[in-house]
Amino acid sequence: MSEKPVIEVVGLTKRFKGLTAVNDVSFSVRKGGITGMIGPNGAGKSTTFNMICGYYPPTEGKIYYNGEDITNKRAYEYTNMKIARTFQIMKPLKNLTVLDNVIASCYFGHAAAKSREEATERAIEVLKFTGLYEKRHVLSKEMGTPDQKRLEMARALATKPEVLFLDENMAGLNPTETAEAIELIRKINESGVTILLIEHIMQAVVSLCEKVIVLHHGEKIAEGTPEEVMNDPYVMEVYLGTKSEDKKEGE
Amino acid sequence: MDVKKAVSGYRRNLTIVVGALLAVFLVLPLIVKTPYIINIFILVFYISTMSMAWNILGGMTGQNSLGLAAYMGIGAYTVCLIVTKLNWNPWVVSILAMLVTGLIAGVIFFPCFILKGPYFTLVSIAFAESMRQFIINSEFFGRASGVGLPFGEDSFLQFRFASKVPYYYAGLIMMVAVYAIMKRIDNTKIGFALKTIREDEDAAAAIGINPTKYKVIAVVISAVIAGFVGFFYASYIRYVDPDLMVQAKSTEFVLPAVVGGAAYVEGPLVGGLIMIPLSEFLRANFARVLPGINMIMYAVVLLVVIRFRPSGILGWYMDSNFKKFIDEKILKKPSLDVLEEYQMMNYESRKGGK
């Protein structure tokens, strides 16, 4: 048997009124690795993240972190457990500078800074690491999407997580920015952070992830290495199917 | 070193400017002896303090409270009742007044913060009005006619003076002290928590901030300050009645912050210093000519400011060439990079020293 998974979800289900957004999904995340989650829009990926991170209580199912049941933990308790996340729809602290955005993060979580100076020092470190240092005095609402995506990551990293959830951190980036983001994620992972990421850009998934989970209509339809998953006939059908649907909509 | 020199020069200039400003306020009662003018300044001091109490909620946390007058009223009633009925020293009772208002605020608003958005504003209005109704209908609280404080000879221990001047200085100290507290909060963990909550509650939770906990902290701080202002007000007017707690009063405390710039700790001070004398001037000069015209003119000024400067007077100042001029030519403010370097240098040497 391999070592215990850092995150394990069992039978996770979320129903919104009539709609079942996530249905009986189970999977585990290996400590130290990068796990990917893919699936067409509306498949239930973000909802799954929101349940694991304490934003939505699951209708059914359990979430384990290092073997401990954390199903009923609240979202604000996660950074104390060394888990951090980013949001698909970016939530920068708009009227604060980039530096202040990250200082705020440094004050909380398991490694909360004791003083303003300590917070500033750590924030500057994170900003250098994520390539935002030069822009630290800019108001975050005045930055473009690529920088706001970086800021999402910087803010999460400033809480010194051991597990990081990234929700579509590359959506809207051009190829150069995507390549930079891939490098950054690899660097974060190499520093010892376990990563679970939702991504649409296949290039990123293939180059980063050791394991991929595929969701469709709220159900897990495949799981395996990127290669295995890509060659799965059902996954191919879903992806080709949605691709031709997308085309029709675009026309 | 260059950085040190630049920063200490800037600090010295800033101290001189702030010191000069304070000096003006300190000598003012020696020059201006009209009680009418002194009274206007006392209004400026305590209304601006109330506005700072509002601003920690409305400006820093993004929770629009419209019931702050109730806490001021509770503070004032606590002082008047306990001083007259139990004959305690008013200074001691002022601490009690702060405890009472803080406790009431915490207990009332803890459950209400589970609801988000406008519910807080609605509860704050409903709370203020129900407190007022309760007092009007209570014999113990003196019903509609209120409770007075005993008159007598001047006594610092009783915080009782015939002249307005001692209240002027007490009010000034109160305002400056509350400003210092607010500035400190703004720069520390609590301030960052409150500002993060204002910007986005989900983002706040994501970094480990419990939104309910910090909103309750903000409400309690706000109420405690209002409770103390209630003590000041009761000692100055020597009387409190339920009219102090009407909705219009709560709104009056919002205006200085909004006009001055709710995003800034200094906003309520700037707004208070402009709006309160203006309001008094309009009342003194126009109310007799045509009753109500002063209110209309005041409303027009307010509309103009808010229409053209939603971020307040300080919001305009921060982007203006005027600020650039003051920073560069008068204060000789170093760049943000230099200030940051200085802060970090100090930090490193303190860390090294340990």
Ligand SMILES: Nc1ncnc2c1ncn2[C@@H]1O[C@H](COP(=O)(O)OP(=O)(O)O)[C@@H](O)[C@H]1O
């Ligand atoms: N808070 C919510 N209330 C109601 N329905 C929701 C909510 N969040 C998501 N959904 C629905 O759940 C489904 C899955 O959404 P989501 O998890 O965001 O998909 P994905 O991230 O895979 O694109 C969608 O049909 C969406 O409309």
Ligand SMILES: [Mg+2]
């Ligand atoms: Mg999504």
